[in-house]
Amino acid sequence: MAFRTIQIDIEDAVFQSALNRATAESKAIGELVAEFLHNYAQTSPVTAPAKPEPVPAPDTIYVVQSGDTLGRIAKKFYGDAHKYPLIQKANNIADAGRIWVGQKLTIPGLPQAQPEPAAADSASSSAPTPTVPPPAVPTVSPITTRPQIPPPPTRPGEPPAKPGIQWVGSPNFNRRRQPDDITAVVIHATANSTLQGVIDWFNNPNAQVSAHYTIGKEGKIVQHVKDTDRAWHAGRSVWKGRNSVNDYGLGIELVNLNDGRDPYPEAQHQANVALCAWLCHQYNISVDDIMGHVDIALPPGRKSDPRRYDLEKLRDEVAAILET
Numbered sequence: 001m002a003f004r005t006i007q008i009d010i011e012d013a014v015f016q017s018a019l020n021r022a023t024a025e026s027k028a029i030g031e032l033v034a035e036f037l038h039n040y041a042q043t044s045p046v047t048a049p050a051k052p053e054p055v056p057a058p059d060t061i062y063v064v065q066s067g068d069t070l071g072r073i074a075k076k077f078y079g080d081a082h083k084y085p086l087i088q089k090a091n092n093i094a095d096a097g098r099i100w101v102g103q104k105l106t107i108p109g110l111p112q113a114q115p116e117p118a119a120a121d122s123a124s125s126s127a128p129t130p131t132v133p134p135p136a137v138p139t140v141s142p143i144t145t146r147p148q149i150p151p152p153p154t155r156p157g158e159p160p161a162k163p164g165i166q167w168v169g170s171p172n173f174n175r176r177r178q179p180d181d182i183t184a185v186v187i188h189a190t191a192n193s194t195l196q197g198v199i200d201w202f203n204n205p206n207a208q209v210s211a212h213y214t215i216g217k218e219g220k221i222v223q224h225v226k227d228t229d230r231a232w233h234a235g236r237s238v239w240k241g242r243n244s245v246n247d248y249g250l251g252i253e254l255v256n257l258n259d260g261r262d263p264y265p266e267a268q269h270q271a272n273v274a275l276c277a278w279l280c281h282q283y284n285i286s287v288d289d290i291m292g293h294v295d296i297a298l299p300p301g302r303k304s305d306p307r308r309y310d311l312e313k314l315r316d317e318v319a320a321i322l323e324t
Helices: 012-024 029-042 070-078 081-090 195-202 266-283 311-322
Strands: 060-063 104-107 173-175 184-189 213-215 221-223 229-231 249-254 290-292
Touching (some): 012 029, 060 070, 070 081, 081 104, 184 266, 195 213, 266 311, 290 311
Parallel strands (some): 184 249, 184 290
Antiparallel strands (some): 060 104, 173 229, 213 221
């Protein structure tokens, strides 16, 4: 067996104290050093626990409020306004200064480290300390796409039942000159494939467009503007010699690409029948004054919607309800 001689430097006071103790225990200093090194060599190294990998936090949906900027939103969620590029990138926003009230933004969660395990010799090692989750941030629920339940059939002598309508609002409106001057209904097609897309667009003040109602393909009805207010749906228009149909008309949008091929499902049509019947009864509107955007736009041919929607069938079915 080979042996090795080593030399160590140690403070004199420490050496003297160790020598006195070793002498009292009838041990040699060299013996003690050799014993220590022998025990040290036999002990398994203690490895530090691996640092836990960060885990992604869930995303949050936030609706832009009046006075918001990306910096203020970042400050609200991250505590640091300078982290606004995270939100800008997550939402593919080209210009960080162009967001609008009602816009829905995805707020990406910041990575969160997992809690480190308690030490093995800790009194609490058998039960790790639970982490307290951050307070929940309110989110805006998207518009559901469940089929709309139609109103119950109208009994003879009863007025048409009001269909289910969800208020979603829009900033794009102004006051009618005469709030009770409601004498026409204009049917439009959105040239958009989703109800949520229409809602988002009508909530963008830069769009400068709105309607009173939109009906999704599954029959869901949402309302953007109060009937007594003036929505911006008709543009330059005339009906029966009277200009500016926005002043006296109600606008109903049907979610449809308006390409002549996209269908109008029966659930959507029946919801439109129910809504038109209720509006005609409420405001004493003649079924002959239910028309398409194509019928009123100036100059003629400027608009084509609602392309391939059967307006005559709509008027006949509304009339049948009103006559019961």
